[in-house]
Amino acid sequence: MEEIRELTAKDEYARTAYKQFWGTRIIRQDPWECLISYICATYKSIAAIKHMLNNISKKFGDKTIFGGSEYYTFPSPKRLSKATIAELRTSGLGYRAKYVSETSKKIQERTFDLQGLKALQYEPAKKELITLPGVGPKVADCILLFSQDKFEAFPVDVWIKRIVLGHYGNHFSKAFIEKTSGEGSLSPKSYEMINAFGREYFGKYAGYAQEYLFHYERTLQPKSQK
């Protein structure tokens, strides 16, 4: 962590985020759970995402007892690939139900090698992930960062977009800032511009900077907490 901070806390804004939330770590999540979770996460608030994931765990996972409390495991590829789209919709997934179903089948049938991704570099692994239904550049970056040990991944969501345009706007042209700040959702080209900036500016641990900036910025906006 000392090395990561030395390499990525490159300006006052980033240093403030590190200072305030020092101790924050990036999870090394199970790749399968991470994959499905971020397919569900598109165009949803974090509170709503938690709700959706709890729903499918209760509905398709296994009940376990831990510390005297009941929990439900995250459903396996086998179980989730057998769930109907109607069942997934009932869990509140909306239009994401189809993507979860199709991707689950590819994993269960071994059409896609999720375990083999860790052996790949960032770029080829990202290219592979994007072939999955419901996985675009942003979801792929989240999966790579949180479950594939790719710490140079720099996911760009609406928060990171605002942070980069607001605090690092001097790295972009005036025309680009006006165009992208107007875009409701980022175009693929705009995503690539901000993503490339993050990886070049913050370096091989760009994902750590992303996470500290993301969390710091969100705490400054009380209405989106929890």
Place this chain on the structure above:
DNA sequence: ACCCAGGAATTGT
């Protein structure tokens, strides 16, 4: 009732 959310896929130009 209104607004937006850790975007991606599809359709139109």
Place this chain on the structure above:
DNA sequence: ACAATTCATGGG
């Protein structure tokens, strides 16, 4: 190629 439009639903 690149720019609009569509897609379901819950929480603030």
